[in-house]
Amino acid sequence: MKYLVSTVFVLATAALLAGCPSKPEEQPAPPPQSTADTSGVDNSGVTTDSTESQGPSGELLSKRIVYFDLDRADIRADSQSVVAAHAAYLSKNPGQKVRLEGHADERGSREYNIGLGERRSQSVRRALLLQGVAEVQLATVSYGEERPAAQGSDEQAYAANRRVEIVYLK
Amino acid sequence: MKKLATFLALAALGVATPAFAQLKLTITQGVTDPIPIAVVPFARAVPADGGIDVAAIVQRDLESSGRFKGMPRTDMLSKPTTSADIDVAGFKQQRNDYVAVGRLSAGGNGDITIDVELVNVLTGQRVLGQKWTVNAGNLRNGAHRVADAIYEKITGVRGAFATRIAYVSVDGRPPAQRYQLIVADADGEGPRMILQSDRPIMSPAWSADGDWLAYVSFERRVSAVYVQQVRSGQRRMVSARAGINGSPSWSPDGKKLALTLSGTNGNLDVYLLDLGTQALTRLTDDPSIDTEAVFTPDGTGLYFTSDRSGNPQIYKLTLGSSERPRRVSFTGAYNARPRISPDGKKLAVLTLDDGAYRIAIQDVASGALGVLSKGRQDESPSFAPNGDMVILAGRERGQGVLQTISIDGQTSLRLNADAGEVREPVWGPFLP
Numbered sequence: 258m259k260y261l262v263s264t265v266f267v268l269a270t271a272a273l274l275a276g277c278p279s280k281p282e283e284q285p286a287p288p289p290q291s292t293a294d295t296s297g298v299d300n301s302g303v304t305t306d307s308t309e310s311q312g313p314s315g316e317l318l319s320k321r322i323v324y325f326d327l328d329r330a331d332i333r334a335d336s337q338s339v340v341a342a343h344a345a346y347l348s349k350n351p352g353q354k355v356r357l358e359g360h361a362d363e364r365g366s367r368e369y370n371i372g373l374g375e376r377r378s379q380s381v382r383r384a385l386l387l388q389g390v391a392e393v394q395l396a397t398v399s400y401g402e403e404r405p406a407a408q409g410s411d412e413q414a415y416a417a418n419r420r421v422e423i424v425y426l427k
Numbered sequence: 428m429k430k431l432a433t434f435l436a437l438a439a440l441g442v443a444t445p446a447f448a449q450l451k452l453t454i455t456q457g458v459t460d461p462i463p464i465a466v467v468p469f470a471r472a473v474p475a476d477g478g479i480d481v482a483a484i485v486q487r488d489l490e491s492s493g494r495f496k497g498m499p500r501t502d503m504l505s506k507p508t509t510s511a512d513i514d515v516a517g518f519k520q521q522r523n524d525y526v527a528v529g530r531l532s533a534g535g536n537g538d539i540t541i542d543v544e545l546v547n548v549l550t551g552q553r554v555l556g557q558k559w560t561v562n563a564g565n566l567r568n569g570a571h572r573v574a575d576a577i578y579e580k581i582t583g584v585r586g587a588f589a590t591r592i593a594y595v596s597v598d599g600r601p602p603a604q605r606y607q608l609i610v611a612d613a614d615g616e617g618p619r620m621i622l623q624s625d626r627p628i629m630s631p632a633w634s635a636d637g638d639w640l641a642y643v644s645f646e647r648r649v650s651a652v653y654v655q656q657v658r659s660g661q662r663r664m665v666s667a668r669a670g671i672n673g674s675p676s677w678s679p680d681g682k683k684l685a686l687t688l689s690g691t692n693g694n695l696d697v698y699l700l701d702l703g704t705q706a707l708t709r710l711t712d713d714p715s716i717d718t719e720a721v722f723t724p725d726g727t728g729l730y731f732t733s734d735r736s737g738n739p740q741i742y743k744l745t746l747g748s749s750e751r752p753r754r755v756s757f758t759g760a761y762n763a764r765p766r767i768s769p770d771g772k773k774l775a776v777l778t779l780d781d782g783a784y785r786i787a788i789q790d791v792a793s794g795a796l797g798v799l800s801k802g803r804q805d806e807s808p809s810f811a812p813n814g815d816m817v818i819l820a821g822r823e824r825g826q827g828v829l830q831t832i833s834i835d836g837q838t839s840l841r842l843n844a845d846a847g848e849v850r851e852p853v854w855g856p857f858l859p
Contacts, residue, residue, distance in 0.1 A: 308648070356648075364784060366764040366777045366806055367629055367851065368674040368687065369732055369739055371650075372695045372716035375671055379693035397693060398649045399671060403627035405601050410804065410825060 312355075312425030317342035322406075323381055325419040327362075330376040332384055340381060343423055344388030351391055357381050358422040359399040360406070362415035367401055374399030381421045450615030450829070450842040450849065457493035458837050462581060464489060464525040465498035465518055469541070470508040475533035475563050481541060481570040482529065488574035488588040491614060493838025495581075498523055510544040510553050519548040527577055539563050543573050545580060555580045567617065587811040588613055591855040592818060593621070593631045593640055594829060598847030608642060610657055613811075613854070615829075615842045621655060622662075633855045634677045641665075641675035641684055652686055654702070665702060671695060676721045676729070685710070685720040685729055697731050697744075710744060711752065717742075719764050723771055730755070730765040730774065739763040741776055741789075756789065758796040764807065767791075768814045773834065775799075775808035775817050786819045788834055799832055809853045818852040 312318070323336045332340055347353055359378030361370035378397040385395060407417035466486040489495035500506075502521065507513045508530050518526045529543040538560050545555035557576055561569035568589055575586030592615075596607045606628040611618040622628060626645035633640060634654075641654045650672045655662035666672040670689035677684060682702055689695045697720040699708040711717040715735035722729050728745040733752070735742075741756035741763070756762035761779035768775070771791065778787040778798065786800040786808045802821040809818050811831070818831045827848035832839040842849070 364804065365761065365779075366719065366732065366739075368719045369716060369734075369763045371671060371673050371687075372689075372718055372734075375689055375693045375695065376716070382693075392691075396649075397670065397691070398645075399689075400627060400645065401629075403629060403645070404604075408601060408825070410822065 308426055310425045310427045313346050315342070318346055321423045321425075323377075323421045323423070324416065325377050325421070327415070327419070328373075330373070330380045332380055340384050341388060344385045344390055347385065347394055348389040351394065354394050354396065354426045356396045356398060356424040356426060358404075358424055359397065360404060360418055360420050360422070361402050362418045363402045363405065363410065364415070365402075367403070371399050371401035371403075374401045377419070377421045381423070449618060449845050450611065451845060452487075452491060452615050452840055452842055454491060454493060454838075454840045455830075456837070456839045457490075457496075461490075461494055461496040462525070463496050463498065463523045464527065464577075464581075465503060465521075465523045466527045467503060467506050467508070467529075468500065469529035469531055469543075472531035472533040472539055475537075475539055476531050476566060477563060479566045479570070481531065481566065481573065482527070484567060484570035485527065485574045485577065488571060488586070488614065489578060491588075491840055492578065492586075493833065493840070494578075510546050510556070513546055513548075515546065515548050515551050523548055525554075525577075525581065529573070533563075534560065537563050539566055539569070541566075541569050541573060543576070545577055567612065571612065571614075584815050585813045585857075587813040587816065587854070587857070590812055590857060591637070592829075592852050593633065593855065594820075594849050594852040595628050595631065596844065596847055596849050597827070608640070609849075610640070610855075621657065621660070629851060630674055631851060631853050632675050632677060633853055634681045635679050635856055636681060637856045637858055639677075639681070641677060643673050643675065652684070654684070666700060674718050674720060678722050679724060679726040685722060687718040687720070697729065699746075710746075721766055723767055724769055725771065730767060732763040732765065741765045741774065755791075755794065756796070757794065758787075758789075762787075762796075766808050766810055768810050768834075769812055770814055773810075773814070775810060775819075777806050777808065786817060786832075788817070797836075799834065799836055800830070802830075805830075807851045807853075811854050812857045816854075818854050820850045820852060 317339050320339045357378040359374030361373040382395050382397055405418045407414040466482045469482045486497040490497050505514050507528050513526050526546045526548055532540045540558055540560045542558050547554050559569050559572050571589035574588040578586035590613045591610055592613055593610045596609050597604055599605050606624050607620050608622040608628050609618050610621055624646045629643045631640050631642040639654050639656055643650050643652055651664050651667035652672045652675050653662050653664050666686055668688055669691045674687040675684050684700045686698050686700055687695050688698050695716045695718050697710045697717050699710055713735050715733055717733045720729045720731040730743050732739050733742050738760050740754055742752040743755050744752040759778050762776045764777045766775045774789040776787055780798045783803045785798050786805050787796050787798045789796045804822045805819050807820045816831045816833050820827055821830050827850040829842040829849050829852045
């Protein structure tokens with residue numbers, strides 16, 4: 258019996274690398290420390306691969322995950338300062354591109370959850386655009402419930418999975 | 428765009444150890460009064476039959492429907508292979524209603540003929556005598572066809588044992604997961620990997636002729652829709668537009684795909700893609716999420732999920748009509764992922780039922796909804812081509828498993844993977 262296997266990532270990688278921007282030359286001044294609770298944001302579980310970069314460091318800029326409430330796509334108050342920090346950084350570094358990866362928890366239908374994840378990535382995209390980031394710097398993708406950050410069928414896992422990951426690209 | 432029509436030749440790796448999940452079938456619920464039948468071991472064709480026990484496959488198929496109870500072989504006092512040799516009174520005394528007997532014979536060209544007779548021992552009449560000639564490599568499929576014929580003769584409903592299912596298998600822990608698209612016989616046997624990726628594969632959909640699968644793959648990091656010929660493995664990327672490319676569904680004539688696209692602004696709407704001309708037609712235009720479209724069997728319209736009312740519900744649109752899509756689901760706060768029965772009379776949907784996600788059957792004419800499945804997180808319903816059963820995905824101890832349930836709710840069986848989880852089952856059409 259023959260097994261047909263296809264993993265054509267080389268093509269995709271080449272396409273994404275084409276025309277990739279140079280790295281920013283200077284680090285922006287760190288944004289002012291916010292006293293806001295940022296428990297809704299962290300960067301655990303963020304993975305990088307050959308098309309992704311570490312991106313900027315800093316108290317807020319190192320936070321790359323924005324969490325959402327059930328069935329909601331609006332950015333919570335506890336995440337506003339993080340989104341604002343990325344907006345400021347991206348505005349000052351117009352060559353830097355990011356991919357906004359939207360996710361949903363596992364409940365409900367898969368393709369509808371793709372829609373919910375997209376709504377969340379669009380919500381972050383709009384916030385970044387409103388704060389001066391250029392459209393060409395932003396790409397969105399929704400993985401719906403297909404790439405959970407946490408496994409399990411409980412509220413804790415659901416909350417960890419309703420998120421947008423801000424992925425800095427090379 | 429020419430890029431979208433790029434043909435990607437797939438590498439055939441030759442013989443490999445199957446590294447994917449094997450499904451194990453368990454009957455979880457049957458009818459209270461199943462029909463007793465003795466499927467006597469068939470006369471073999473040695474060595475052409477390769478040791479495949481055709482009668483055992485037939486018996487297992489019939490039992491898997493939940494409507495039959497097979498007589499244990501150890502209880503058989505005689506093992507006739509022709510109807511003339513059946514001890515009708517003896518089998519009747521052992522409380523059988525039917526006896527099936529058969530003979531295999533090898534042809535000269537690698538073919539095997541299966542000759543089957545079915546006798547009603549209550550009346551003493553031979554009710555079926557039929558031959559099937561199959562390639563020896565296809566003997567298992569021949570056995571399923573025998574079961575189909577016996578099932579239809581006794582129940583009046585065409586059997587769907589000689590059909591296939593496709594499903595997605597996932598192993599590993601996030602974020603390092605491996606996704607495989609698998610095609611197997613309806614009983615889970617003979618799994619064959621169609622595609623493997625370390626990025627998600629989702630939403631497989633059969634073409635009406637059973638030759639092709641459409642699916643979504645994230646192998647390019649973003650979603651794209653592909654169509655792939657199951658037999659040859661040849662495939663084609665048909666939509667890799669900006670934003671979401673999702674939820675493919677074939678038109679009954681196989682010439683078009685309904686798709687969900689979002690564009691860069693993230694508004695999911697349903698589109699129609701002509702596979703021959705690449706022409707794209709927008710079918711819905713609403714700021715809400717419109718997705719999960721599926722054609723009606725006559726191809727004149729589509730059912731889809733939309734949350735334009737504030738939460739997901741099922742809508743129907745008619746092709747070529749300027750009328751707004753009509754809402755068809757009204758029971759409960761969440762109805763999604765519609766699939767239509769082959770006769771167009773029933774919808775299988777994912778519904779939120781008392782806090783649990785379950786599969787329900789909605790009668791198209793009356794709108795009445797009845798919950799069918801009993802899990803907490805069931806999803807992805809798909810009708811068998813005879814309309815008698817629904818296959819769906821559920822969760823057991825945190826793992827995705829497959830389940831089939833008769834639409835009257837009386838019988839169910841479970842298909843567990845021996846490793847990893849399985850999801851998104853889709854039942855293929857009758858094969859010619």
